[in-house]
Amino acid sequence: MLKHLARKVWNNGGHRLSRGHQGASSVFARDIHSGKQACQPRSFFGVEDFVDHDNPKPYTYMKAKVSKNPNKHISFKQRTVAFMQPFTLDVFISKRFVSASITHRVTSKQVAVAGTNSKDIKAILRSKADIPACLAVGRILAERSREADVYSAVYTPRDRDKFEGKIRAVVQSLIDNGIDIKVYLN
Structure with a gap:
């Protein structure tokens, strides 16, 4: 998030900060002291885009036993x-x-x-x-x-x-x- 805010500030006017675009540290300081949440809740490493509906835990895989020959008849x-x-x-x-x-x-x-x-x-x-x-x-x-x-x-x-x-x-x-x-x- 810090990179995102810094990039936004840099692209909107270089190194000069206007009243509407304050530095990232002042945004966090103001929001933390006021008790408001500074940004949206994030998951670990931003993997919320990769979460499947079938598997709610990213980067965890369910090991399923798959037969090498699914049509094999067991007597x-x-x-x-x-x-x-x-x-x-x-x-x-x-x-x-x-x-x-x-x-x-x-x-x-x-x-x-x-x-x-x-x-x-x-x-x-x-x-x-x-x-x-x-x-x-x-x-x-x-x-x-x-x-x-x-x-x-x-x-x-x-x-x-x-x-x-x-x-x-x-x-x-x-x-x-x-x-x-x-x-x-x-």
């Missing part, structure tokens, strides 16, 4: 599989150790966990990454999942994993110890 099975088969088995095998866990799909909480890197299993095993270690991890995971009242789970191997060898030993050990595992191979 009944895709919508309900997380509730019909709520527990998943995750097996991780590295060169040094083996770990497996059963996770609740909806809440993402781990129900039971077992691994050869834990203190109670590490002391018993001769090697932490061979087939007997995988069988031990499956047996202990089955005991812990039964304590948590989980008797079935779903296992889908990762893209890089093949369902053979150590992974198959963990899953077979779980099945032998009373946990029903459904294996989905792609």
Whole structure:
């Protein structure tokens, strides 16, 4: 506003001020002391021209989830599989150790966990990454999942994993110890 008033004063007569065009500081001083409002109420940075009727807050955006393919049909099975088969088995095998866990799909909480890197299993095993270690991890995971009242789970191997060898030993050990595992191979 000060720039606007200064430009107006400068264009109307240069640096000389007439009685009708007083300086900006005197206008503000007179209006502030009289209790009147000097100018129209302004919003932050003068964005009142850019306010939409749909969005009353400028420079704030509502994040809407837009599907990449709005015509994509989601089947009944895709919508309900997380509730019909709520527990998943995750097996991780590295060169040094083996770990497996059963996770609740909806809440993402781990129900039971077992691994050869834990203190109670590490002391018993001769090697932490061979087939007997995988069988031990499956047996202990089955005991812990039964304590948590989980008797079935779903296992889908990762893209890089093949369902053979150590992974198959963990899953077979779980099945032998009373946990029903459904294996989905792609």
